[in-house]
Amino acid sequence: MTVSTEVNQAAYTGNGVTTVFPYPFRILSSSNLRVTRIDLQEVETVLTLGTDYTVSGAGTYNGGAVTLNAPLPNGYGFIIERDLDAVQETDLRNQGTFFAEVHENAFDYLTMLIQQALGWIGLALRRPNSRSSFYDAKQFRIASLADPINAQDAVNKQTLNNALAALSTDGSGQFVLQVLADTSSLTQGDAKIGVKQPFAGAVDKTQHDKNSEILDVSDFGAFPLLDDNIQNLNKAFEALRTKGGGTIRITIPGVYKISGQLTMYANTKLEMSEGVIIRRNYTASTSMFSFAQGQASNSSVIGGAFDGNAHNMGDAAFDILGSTENNDLLISGVTFMNVCDFHCIDISAWKRVVIRDCLFTGFKLVDPSRNYSEAIQLDPGLLSAGSYVQSNDLLVENCIVQPNSESGLGSFGALIGNHATSYGVQDNNIRIINCKAVGCLFAGVRVFNWSNWLVQGCTFMDSTSRGIHVTPLPSSVKPQGSRHGKIIGNTFLRVRAPVLFAAPPFPFTDISDIWHDYIEISDNSMEVSEPLGYAIDARWCRNLVVSNNVGRGGLGLFGGRFIQKCVIKGNVWSDATNNGVWVTEADSTSFIGTGLSGNVIISDNVFTNISYSGVHINGKYDGFVVKGNVMFGVSTASNTRSGVNIDSASSNGIIEGNNIRSNGAAIGPDLGIRVTSTCSNVKVYNNSVYGNSPINNQATGESGVSHLFSTGSPSTIGMGAPIGSIYTRKDGGTGNTLYIKESGTDSNGWVAK
Incomplete structure (x- = not known):
């Protein structure tokens, strides 16, 4: 075998x-x-x-x-x-x-x-091949290795242990291991280890310096399971304060309860991982988190969540985060929730602040008078009693305010705004972009005496209040309006009143600074939920442009009081319960009829299904143009209205090229175009209109001679016009086809030719 x-x-x-x-x-x-x-x-x-x-x-x-x-x-x-x-x-x-x-x-x-x-x-320890320069033990131990003798001999574990033990006792390596393990001194331990990044230009550091660049709150004993983390967290912030700033992280997810206020200082970045929640666990009105007054510039808070816990911690009003006299702040990706009566963020006396990608949810209203409380409050910068400063450069971007379904608390008074200011101290350069406000109690955005501000690309929805509320500084002597504002490309869904430029409470005496001045409202989409106001309610506005807005509902597109130098152009509006555009003088009684309103252009708009007039100028407006508008169905709720209605001593106007047509409604206008005898110098040209009487221009003065067309006698149908006007009767015959206006401006004074 x-x-x-x-x-x-x-x-x-x-x-x-x-x-x-x-x-x-x-x-x-x-x-x-x-x-x-x-x-x-x-x-x-x-x-x-x-x-x-x-x-x-x-x-x-x-x-x-x-x-x-x-x-x-x-x-x-x-x-x-x-x-x-x-x-x-x-x-x-x-x-x-x-x-x-x-x-x-x-x-x-x-x-x-x-x-x-x-x-x-x-089984032997071998080289892999004859050219190999090493022996391969194939991950096996080598046992019973003799102690080394020569410099190149292999070292066994016992020899190594003996050598390391000698380091702690002999003169050349005395206490090395103890020093490296020593955490009781800042000059020992990792301070003895060198670090250098493997790149050109890298500098020498110690491991201690490298470790201190980014701290974790767990280094200071802060953990989610503790009943109170206030001292441990503040120790971490104080450590960065001592070294002049740096980054502190909260990386372990969970709820960190605090029993008092956290304080952060300059040049500090707080980074919180997903799932980290800092929760208020006390009932006092102290704010949860403070950028130390005047000592926390160039700082940021990124990620995580702050829970005010208002639904479990009583009814005391409080802020979550506050800052006074600090600049260059960033708050990004943070969730703020469950606040009572006050604010999520309250900043004053600031410059260059960015609030981005934040969620504000859950507001508990205890004091009914605080229904205006903003999630982001721009405090007027009160340094001492009666002393205010201007704040500059704020960006609020991609933020959301909404009710909190988990806590059962509702939405805030507003996403952002202020409710206090001082004459001549206008917060400046404020931009609110791509934000969303749901169910706000007062307004999505409250502009209180701002200058150079922008609200763009935002959505305002499901609110019985306003989308944007612009408030002047009230004063019984000299009120002050906002300046240089833009409301562009926003969406208003199921909002009672999308935009309000409010008037100061009357009485007041000095109106030299009252105007909301240089305002643009354009390219917005608006759905008004209730017939309680105009989509754009503008009072005491000057140099105002309202253009290319689209919407429906409410009293109408635009209601203005004391409007000066205004263009309303290219808008599309339907289903109004009052007028498409209404401008008047009202409320501020001592200024009515004093020549403050005028120079208004209303052109190229489209109005459909308007209950009253398409355009109604209802005040002493000096200088106006109503031109090129298209109206399908006006005066659909009452046949006493007109497509264009000019009254109340308006003067120096032109009504030209408007197309006023029926939309088939059972009710239509009494007059297509109506100008009352209180008006003067109003010219009516080339309009295409309908109504029981197409045009009745009774304006006096140098009102333009008109060539008018309709059926029936001009006196019978109530056709008013200036002297010299011509009327052609489309159903006339011999001796009653052509009429000349020889006297008066009312429907009398027509003579057949």
């Missing part, structure tokens, strides 16, 4: 039951095996034949089995190896008997020795 396999060992793992273990290779004698047991501590024990085990199958070609006297314990290793003495005991004599089996056994024995030697070589 031959030795047909190279296998010369078998390995097993005990299960505490098995005693019989096969070996799949040939042996000539039972003593040709070495049997080794390996315990759980890797201690190897060579077992003894006859005492520990017996062997079957010796001399056969397919192997046999080793039978232990006791089961191999669970997890123990077990190795069966062929183990031959390196001898040659076959003696072949000259001219002796030749037995093939004897020769074959001798050759098999030699082959088995070769296999045994190769197996030992395979």
Whole structure:
């Protein structure tokens, strides 16, 4: 027979039951095996034949089995190896008997020795090949290594331990390990380890300096499970204050309860991971978080959430975050929730502030008079009693204010605004972009005496109040209006009154600074929820542009009182319960009729289904143009109204090129165009109108001579016009087709020709 396999060992793992273990290779004698047991501590024990085990199958070609006297314990290793003495005991004599089996056994024995030697070589520490410059231990330990002598000798663990122990006692390495492990001194521990980034221009640092660049509140013992984190968190902020600033992180998600106010200082960045909530756990009115007054510029809060917990902590009014006299602030990606009566953010005396990607949700109104409370309050900067400063440069972007369904608290009075100011101190350069206000109690945005402000791309929805409320500084002597404002590209959905430019309470005496001046309202989409006001209610406005707005509902598109230098152009409005555009003088009684209103252009608008007049100028307006407007269905609720109605002593106007048409409503206008006799110098040209009487222009003075067309006698249908006007009767005959106006401005004085 031959030795047909190279296998010369078998390995097993005990299960505490098995005693019989096969070996799949040939042996000539039972003593040709070495049997080794390996315990759980890797201690190897060579077992003894006859005492520990017996062997079957010796001399056969397919192997046999080793039978232990006791089961191999669970997890123990077990190795069966062929183990031959390196001898040659076959003696072949000259001219002796030749037995093939004897020769074959001798050759098999030699082959088995070769296999045994190769197996030992395979277990040796070797180089991978003849050109390799290293020995590969294949992730095995090297045991029983002698102590090194020469510089290049391998080092065993005991020698290394001895060397490290010597470092703490000999002169050259005295106390090195203790110093590196010392955390009691700022000059020990990581302050002894050097760090340098692997880039050109990198500077040398210690590991201590590197660690202190970004701190974690857990370094100061702050964790979510604690009943109170106020001291630990403030220790972290104080640490950065001491070093002049840096970054502090809260990385472990969870609720961090605080029993008082957190205070942050200059040049500090607070970064909170997703799921981090700082929760108010006290009932006092103290704000939760403060940028230290005048000591916290160039700071930021990023991520995480602040929970005012107003639904569980009583009825005291409080702010979440406050700042006075700090500049260059960033608040980004933060959720503010559950405030009572006051504000999420209250900032005063600021410059260059950005509030971006924040959510404001959950407002508890205890004091009914605080229904105006803003999520973001722009405080007037009260430094001392009666002393105010101007604040500059604020961006509020991609922020949302809304009710909180989890706490059951509603929305705020407004997303942003202020409710106090001082004459001549107008917060300046305020931009509110791409924000969303849902269900606000007072207004989505409250502009109180601002200058250079913009509200753009925002959505205001589901509110029984206003979208944007612009308030002048009230004064019984000299009120002050806002300046240079733009309301562009916003959407108003189901809002009672999208835009209000309010008048100061009357009486007042000095109106030199009363005007809301240089205002643009354009490209907005408006859906008015209730017929209680005009979409744009503008009072005491000058240099006003209202253009390209689209919407429906309410009293109408535009209601103005004391309007000067105004353009209303290119708007589309439908389903108004009053007028499309109405301008008047009202409320401020001592100024009515004093020549303050005028220079109004109303052109190229489209009005559909308007209950009263398409355009009604209802005050002493000096200088107006109503031109190129299209009206489908006016006076649909009362046939006493007109498509264009001019009265109350308005003067110096032009009504030209308007197209006033029926939309099929059962009720239509009494007059297509009506100008009362109190007016003067009003010219009516080239209009296409309908009504019981198309045009009645009774204006006096240099009102333009008109060429009018209709059916019926001009006196019968009430056609008024200036002297010299011509009327062509479309159903006339001989002697009653052409009429000349020879006297008066009312419907009398027409003479047939």
